[in-house]
Amino acid sequence: MQMTTIKPNEQPFFEQVYAVVRLIPYGRITTYGAIARCLGAGNSSRMVGWAMNYSHTQAPPVPAHRVVNRVGILTGKHHFGSLTAMQEALEAEGIQVVNDRVQDFDRLFWDPAQELVL
Numbered sequence: 607m608q609m610t611t612i613k614p615n616e617q618p619f620f621e622q623v624y625a626v627v628r629l630i631p632y633g634r635i636t637t638y639g640a641i642a643r644c645l646g647a648g649n650s651s652r653m654v655g656w657a658m659n660y661s662h663t664q665a666p667p668v669p670a671h672r673v674v675n676r677v678g679i680l681t682g683k684h685h686f687g688s689l690t691a692m693q694e695a696l697e698a699e700g701i702q703v704v705n706d707r708v709q710d711f712d713r714l715f716w717d718p719a720q721e722l723v724l
Contacts, residue, residue: 619647623657624668626645626718626722627658628668634715634716635672635674635678635701635716638673639651642654644717644719644722658673670685671691671696677707680692683706
């Protein structure tokens with residue numbers, strides 16, 4: 607396991623969120639809450655969601671499709687240009703989605719708090 611360092615409070619919260627999301631491995635998913643907890647803002651899941659809503663114009667790109675709610679539901683799909691774009695992006699990475707929910711969620715879940723040094 608390779609550890610990566612992110613320095614909270616040295617950059618705006620949305621930028622911290624984008625830095626974490628850019629580290630989610632291909633073919634894996636995480637949650638709004640896991641990102642918030644990783645950044646020391648455990649009650650800020652909704653704010654992570656807002657960051658994801660605005661992430662589509664960021665450079666380098668932010669793989670926002672890899673962020674789902676706490677049970678694997680694609681709650682952010684309305685912010686991807688079409689109602690199927692988020693699912694299509696996940697499926698392109700080999701992640702199966704049925705009825706807007708990631709299948710095999712526990713196996714695919716990536717916990718940034720376990721992978722990153724803050």
